[in-house]
Amino acid sequence: MRAPATSANLGAGFDCLGLALDLWNEVVAAPGRLAEDDASNLILRSARAVYVLVGAPYPGFELRCENRIIFNRGLGSSAAAIACGVLLGNACLGGPLDTNALLDLATSIEGHPDNVAPCLLGGARVALLTDTGHVLQSPVSVALELTAVCFVPEHNVPTAHARGLLPTAVPLSDAVFNVARASLMVAALTAGRSDLLAEACRDRLHQPFRLPLFPAGAPLLEAAVQAGALAAYISGAGPTVLALCQGADQVASVKHAFETRAADLDVAGSTFVLALTQSGAHVVPT
Numbered sequence: 001m002r003a004p005a006t007s008a009n010l011g012a013g014f015d016c017l018g019l020a021l022d023l024w025n026e027v028v029a030a031p032g033r034l035a036e037d038d039a040s041n042l043i044l045r046s047a048r049a050v051y052v053l054v055g056a057p058y059p060g061f062e063l064r065c066e067n068r069i070i071f072n073r074g075l076g077s078s079a080a081a082i083a084c085g086v087l088l089g090n091a092c093l094g095g096p097l098d099t100n101a102l103l104d105l106a107t108s109i110e111g112h113p114d115n116v117a118p119c120l121l122g123g124a125r126v127a128l129l130t131d132t133g134h135v136l137q138s139p140v141s142v143a144l145e146l147t148a149v150c151f152v153p154e155h156n157v158p159t160a161h162a163r164g165l166l167p168t169a170v171p172l173s174d175a176v177f178n179v180a181r182a183s184l185m186v187a188a189l190t191a192g193r194s195d196l197l198a199e200a201c202r203d204r205l206h207q208p209f210r211l212p213l214f215p216a217g218a219p220l221l222e223a224a225v226q227a228g229a230l231a232a233y234i235s236g237a238g239p240t241v242l243a244l245c246q247g248a249d250q251v252a253s254v255k256h257a258f259e260t261r262a263a264d265l266d267v268a269g270s271t272f273v274l275a276l277t278q279s280g281a282h283v284v285p286t
């Protein structure tokens with residue numbers, strides 16, 4: 001199985017927008033024994049969930065994993081693990097679950113459809129949970145040649161911690177601020193309006209509360225925009241900061257800006273240049 005990294009939220013689209021990035025985790029599975037740690041391994045737990053859902057006895061698997069998506073950094077490592085697990089379980093059972101059922105199951109484990117939908121299906125997606133717990137999702141066609149330049153700090157931030165900092169209620173004006181910009185993001189991507197992306201990713205629902213967890217975040221975002229990025233935001237629950245860029249010169253200049261600003265601030269981390277991908281998680285027959 002292969003599953004891509006994802007970047008959720010895209011600034012204002014908190015919990016409802018995400019896109020898949022061309023960085024892949026790979027899992028090779030073989031029939032194995034039931035082990036005690038099956039419940040703590042997210043891939044095995046997700047594979048087992050498919051067996052439980054269809055009422056089949058879970059056989060156990062042995063896994064060999066190539067984890068390229070760094071854990072707990074806001075790049076969808078959990079969604080990738082869960083996607084691999086549900087695809088493994090489903091493939092071994094002969095495919096009883098369709099795409100919608102896989103999305104629902106994976107999201108019930110992961111919690112965030114804005115990561116799970118682009119991970120399973122690729123591309124940029126709007127995704128949400130209905131009141132009845134089903135995922136509704138739709139692709140967003142991106143009429144721009146975008147590259148994501150990501151600064152991934154060495155220190156990690158668990159999503160649960162980053163969510164715990166968010167307010168439980170927000171002023172109507174802040175809700176309107178985000179609804180307008182999330183809508184603008186979808187319109188700008190679809191229409192190829194790169195000039196709108198900077199405004200579209202401004203947010204009042206999560207980034208202001210999460211930036212204190214990573215004090216270098218604000219100066220890094222500012223450095224990316226000054227270096228010419230079309231837009232820059234905290235990827236998912238952070239702490240990774242991601243800049244959307246167009247063209248090799250812009251990419252090189254933003255990458256340099258991240259690296260030099262991080263060095264000035266004495267912040268350890270790595271810069272990744274990633275294309276967007278239209279491919280979602282998939283099974284590779286061996």
Ligand code: HSE
Binds near residue numbers: 014114115159206
């Ligand atoms: N939308 C979720 C959040 C994504 O921001 O908490 C978590 O990866």
